[in-house]
Amino acid sequence: MLARFSRFLTLVVVLAVAPSAGRALGQPNTTDPLPSWNDGPVKNAILTFVRETTQPGTAKFVPAEDRVVTFDQDGTLWVEHPMYTQVVYCLDRVPAVVKQKPELKDVEPFKTVLSGDEEAIAKLPMKDLEEILAATLTGMTTEEFKADVKAWLRTARHRRWNRPYTELTYQPMLELLTYFRSSGFKTYIVTGGGQDFVRVYAEKVYGIPPEQVVGTMGGVKYGYGRDGRPELTKEPKLLLNDNNGGKPEGIHLMIGRRPYAAFGNSTGDREMLEYTGAGDGARLMMLVLHDDATREYAYGPAQGLPDSKVGTFTLGLYDEAKQRGWSVISIKNDWKRVFAFEK
Amino acid sequence: MLARFSRFLTLVVVLAVAPSAGRALGQPNTTDPLPSWNDGPVKNAILTFVRETTQPGTAKFVPAEDRVVTFDQDGTLWVEHPMYTQVVYCLDRVPAVVKQKPELKDVEPFKTVLSGDEEAIAKLPMKDLEEILAATLTGMTTEEFKADVKAWLRTARHRRWNRPYTELTYQPMLELLTYFRSSGFKTYIVTGGGQDFVRVYAEKVYGIPPEQVVGTMGGVKYGYGRDGRPELTKEPKLLLNDNNGGKPEGIHLMIGRRPYAAFGNSTGDREMLEYTGAGDGARLMMLVLHDDATREYAYGPAQGLPDSKVGTFTLGLYDEAKQRGWSVISIKNDWKRVFAFEK
Secondary structure, three states: OHHHHOOOEOOOOOOOOOHHHHHHOOOOOOOOOOOOEOOOHHHHHHHHHHHHHOOOOOOOOOOHHHOEEEEOOEOOOEOOOOOOHHHHHHHHHHHHHHHHOHHHOOOOOHHHHHHOOHHHHHOOOHHHHHHHHHHHHOOOEHHHHHHHHHHHHHHOOEOOOOEOHHHOEOHHHHHHHHHHHHOOOEEEEEEEEEHHHHHHHHHHHHOOOHHHEEEEEEEEEEEEOOOOOEEEEEEEEEEEOOOOOHHHHHHHHHOOOOOOEEEEOOHHHHHHHHHHHOOOOOOEEEEEEOEOOOOOOEOOEHHHOOOOOOOOEOHHHHHHHHHHOOEEEEHHHHEOOOOOOOO | OHHHHOOOEOOOOOOOOOHHHHHHOOOOOOOOOOOOEOOOHHHHHHHHHHHHHOOOOOOOOOOHHHOEEEEOOEOOOEOOOOOOHHHHHHHHHHHHHHHHOHHHOOOOOHHHHHHOOHHHHHOOOHHHHHHHHHHHHOOOEHHHHHHHHHHHHHHOOEOOOOEOHHHOEOHHHHHHHHHHHHOOOEEEEEEEEEHHHHHHHHHHHHOOOHHHEEEEEEEEEEEEOOOOOEEEEEEEEEEEOOOOOHHHHHHHHHOOOOOOEEEEOOHHHHHHHHHHHOOOOOOEEEEEEOEOOOOOOEOOEHHHOOOOOOOOEOHHHHHHHHHHOOEEEEHHHHEOOOOOOOO
């Protein structure tokens, strides 16, 4: 499931910030809804879009019930390097799975994961990763799964920052979520990650309730537990791979409306942005470019950035963005601050 | 898809309306939120549930974000006899499908539908009906489908009342939807009917937006039309049969929260009510009983009502309702008025 969004492209667009644009936005404005964004064309495009779509009686006005904005998660709302957080969770769960099924101990790819050999684990092919995801994300009830993810999130730490993963959200994007919501937009996550996984923390971390999280969906099966209580069990059955074309498909299934704005950062988001842009009236499409190795990470391979299996941003996506008029958010140039914990 | 919710049970519960209950509700109250409901235990249970779950600081209080109530559609919010509205739509679409694929003209079950022989059509087995549903509900873009359903709803009439199907909604249930919403509940449809079909009119007819319609889901496929524009095509691929166990499964996928109240009318709703009732705190589960042949229809086979392929309410469901404390809404006794157009 997650394995499928492993091919991204990266784009660097040099955003020449015209001084006049900065002034036009009212730089020292105390009511700036996006204080962690540098003034410039990207910030300006966001503010203009929201202003135009929320002014009644104007050509680009969008009625409140149609104000839908979708955000990819990994690499768009929080850090996805060196590995998707959910994959880290799955690898961490392997010992518990093997304890329940000892026969897996000497079977690949479980054997490699248990060895702790990080180099070998990093080299596991997609097929093996998918097998690990299936083994670690299914077979339990939805309630058990939720409790397990919650417990893991409390203790797991991202090595580079030694902080919980839920602190590695991008401060400028959190401001953007709040800004859209205060302007009457309904904010949705549309992620290649597992829907049930992201829902565990999305409300607390992003202010996005479970019903507004669209993700890769596995089947669940209704049944009765030992005490006769109804329960739903997670099945190894893929209903929707919410990547690439699966993103507009998931949007149709779960929301039933075309978004007016969409944010992504990789090839897995291409179709979501295309679908959003194909609607009438004002539409806003943006891609986050990871071009800041100092404050976060730098990966492409577009624009000469290092290639990456995780969050790939190809030259083709870069060309499409230029051609269709999608904006590119340069972390280096557009974000004053990346994380809330930065001083 | 629709064919699967063809086995219901019907229950008649004789609701002895204690005069004191009537007075307690303040019968001649001008602010009665449910004016089309007769006073009695059912109405009282609804009012009590809403009062208790919305009073901060009390034991049964439910925070606003958790206030989810789900409604089956066919037979619960609108008329389902003598045939589900969506099946009528599909049968009406057969000539258009055959025009595009003339080779179907002499092939069953299309031949029978084209013959117009109503008795023979009524006898078509489920397998044939499913074939007709697949042929008439897939192959077009989601936009084309929406436009076609809209056009059909404008002209199609229910024979008994010679009125558009969208006028055959139950007035007491419309009041209930409004009452729940004004009490901070999010109202969802959870229907065995096709999600895309119901979404076409749910907002206008019930005030329920597309993202709050959970139904039987067919797959859609992302692609590009002749003009290169992105589009979604409806595929003959069943993702979720939103009946029976599929209802709690669909609720989990689409809402991600357990409802606090659920309304249904047939065996297809049993698991949704079980799942709702298995939660902690105050929960409200109700089944509509069609026991009024004069104003609407009467069918069971529970409680000696005539058996029915459409909206079956078995003795087993009746027993489970009694055992679990689910209320039964008697159309005959609990509804002062069935339709808005009644004088």
